[in-house]
Amino acid sequence: MNCLLDTCTLLWLADDPDQMPQSVRRVLSEPGSVIHVSPVSAWELGIKVAKGKLQLPNPVSEWFPEVCRWNGLVELPLDSRLAARSTELSPIHKDPFDRILIATAMEHALTLVTPDDRIRQYPNLKSLW
DSSP states (O other), rough: OOOEEEEHHHHHHOOOOSOOHHHHHHHHTTOOOOOEEHHHHHHHHHHHHHTSOOOSSSHHHHHHHHHHHHHHHEEEOOHHHHHHHHHHSSSTTHHHHHHHHHHHHHHHHHHEEEOOOTTTGGGOOEEOO
């Protein structure tokens, strides 16, 4: 399966995979699965660290590429098309980071791996949890 991880799923994959359902862990470990991440997740994590809402063992600028490398994650580009597309989504979800993740998954025909019920309400989005 070709997937895109949302930010909390990325954190759990890196630090506590048991937080994810067994079915999700199984899909992520399937041979041939390509697991993607968005740079917007690094941005979101950096903001949380700066506000004191999250602690990571290294600065986000080091942590994010290390986690990608260790887990064989593929980083997708963020461009103006995705940024604009995120503003054109219905207002089911208000968080701009999540909206960019939704637009990215739709644009690249990826399954978004997320526990967020609101994200999964988007009608043309493939999701897993």
